[in-house]
Amino acid sequence: MNDVPSDEGGARFVVHHHLASSEHYDLRLEIDGVLVSWAVPKGPSTDPREKRLAVRTDDHPIDYLEFEGTIPDDEYGGGSVIVWDIGTWQNHTTADDREGVVFADEAVRSGHLSFWVEGDKLAGGYTLQRFHEEDDDWLLTKRDDDHADSRRRPTSTEPESVLSGRTVDEVTAAAEGSELREAEDGR
Numbered sequence: 001m002n003d004v005p006s007d008e009g010g011a012r013f014v015v016h017h018h019l020a021s022s023e024h025y026d027l028r029l030e031i032d033g034v035l036v037s038w039a040v041p042k043g044p045s046t047d048p049r050e051k052r053l054a055v056r057t058d059d060h061p062i063d064y065l066e067f068e069g070t071i072p073d074d075e076y077g078g079g080s081v082i083v084w085d086i087g088t089w090q091n092h093t094t095a096d097d098r099e100g101v102v103f104a105d106e107a108v109r110s111g112h113l114s115f116w117v118e119g120d121k122l123a124g125g126y127t128l129q130r131f132h133e134e135d136d137d138w139l140l141t142k143r144d145d146d147h148a149d150s151r152r153r154p155t156s157t158e159p160e161s162v163l164s165g166r167t168v169d170e171v172t173a174a175a176e177g178s179e180l181r182e183a184e185d186g187r
């Protein structure tokens, strides 16, 4: 496994913080024109000893990359969303039985993806490993490289959006405030 970023980058990734019926983070990687997505209940860690559950969810359109706001409660994913981290990613997946990098779409299908991210909060190598095919349950793990840091807790210490500086709670409060105002205006 090679920890040096290759120069074939340019694909984007985002981690949304999503306060829905349950709070989670959505890791989305741009692959072949869509955002291939995993819901990570505890969010990504920078500690290689921490394995984080990542449940594969529906692909999202690229337009969703920088989405922040509040999805109505009666819609899929109802709740507030911020861009917790954003940047570029590179596929580093290799296979024992051949040379070069395994294509990202194939890596996802086969249940093992090794990748490198360059975001504001997250950097370096991560792996996604599927452990339960039927439920599409995976584990997201930081690779042990120069960007690993077992003392950092970025989901706790850096909760703000990298785009707007708002927390997901502030987005929720703003949405509730405007709902209240609309209700009062309608009286």
Ligand code: MN
Pocket (backbone or CB within 6 Å): 018, 020, 024, 025, 026, 039, 077
């Ligand atoms: Mn979500």
